Amino acid sequence: MKKALITGVTGQDGSYLAELLLAKGYEVHGIKRRASLFNTERIDHIYQDPHAANQNFFLHYGDLTDTSNLTRILQQVQPDEVYNLGAMSHVAVSFESPEYTADVDAVGTLRLLEAIRFLGLEKKTRFYQASTSELYGMVQEIPQRETTPFYPRSPYAVAKLYAYWITVNYREAYGMYCCNGILFNHESPRRGETFVTRKITRALANIAQGLEQQLYLGNLDALRDWGHARDYVQMQWLMLQQDAPEDYVIATGRQYSVRQFVEIAARELGIELAWQGSGVNERGLVAAVRGDKAPGVAVGQPVVAVDPQYFRPTEVETLLGDPGKAREKLGWEPTTSFETMVQEMVAHDLDTARRHKLLKSHGYDVAISLE
């Protein structure tokens, strides 16, 4: 039975990857941070009682800022594969906490690699680094592929640039099996609520049910190559199963704007938007409302507005990946279309909004936190 260790197991990708590896018969170990509240919602369905027999999913308290803790967990687990998904992963927040972001995302990666080497596991343990399309930042080539030069545009991306190169360096210097997956944006109903896609589907579902009034967004014209997280974790595993370690771009090769995402998600709820104004005065007004999914909105209601507080000091305007290498060498194709992914996210958030509305109608106070 192979053993895998996942940092960031409580995150979106960590939860899908843990499911995938368990289904493949792995013994899976995950590192979770101590928090004052439970932070395991995404993995509660695969949680196993530590007192039960035949346990194959284990959680360890830990943190990427804590070298001795990482070394101890690695020594205890002796994993065949390490997936370093843990990160302060929010680009906008990295401008608020740049030093912490560097500590976790850059030095945290070094800590793990160095612990593997220190423990003499460098010939046994294969290492996956969660690299990112944010490395391309101010894009130097369209579409972006493995050979496209990097130009990071945020403290997050600069930290991930260090992590990318230290992974390459440990591969070259010590012959370790280390791979960078340069993943473009990937989403799902488990996406964190403050990333733009989930913010949109969640807020529109709440608005449709009359639980919220307006959705405030930043740059509506940003272009992204959005895929489904479930498809992308397959690639994380596949990269570690090859004869030789290499870096791969994972993307769909299709691009949409934030504005288009809003329109498609709104349409899924029976809301047809008409745009008015420009820049910070831009508003998405409801031109038509069809069906019973949006009883909470009226014709002419401004549903979306631009709020400059969500603009970034330096923005990544456009990202479009070329997944040709992954397709040719690993036979990988994304299976979920953009439209199906939006539908899945909207359906999930509409279901939650309907339940919240029902609770409210029975006198229970439901707090809906907004970004």
Ligand code: NDP
């Ligand atoms: P999430 O933000 O959903 O998950 C991040 C995970 O990292 C969480 O489990 C979080 O724990 C954990 N974490 C945060 N800080 C620390 C720390 N100091 N020590 C240990 N663990 C920590 O991210 P995703 O699942 O979306 O992304 C996974 C990885 O892939 C990240 O590294 C991200 O930067 C990268 N990436 C993501 C892309 C995407 O589109 N989703 C695209 C390209 C790269 P907690 O739950 O306690 O907060």
Ligand code: GDR
């Ligand atoms: P990103 O994702 O920065 O690409 O990083 P995010 O969803 O945060 O932003 C995408 C684009 O939407 C614009 N935008 C807004 N973004 C947020 N969060 N909130 C808003 O209100 C808003 N309005 C417009 C942004 O400016 C941006 O252009 C994600 C993360 O998962 C990273 O960890 C990962 O490395 C990259 O994807 C690939």
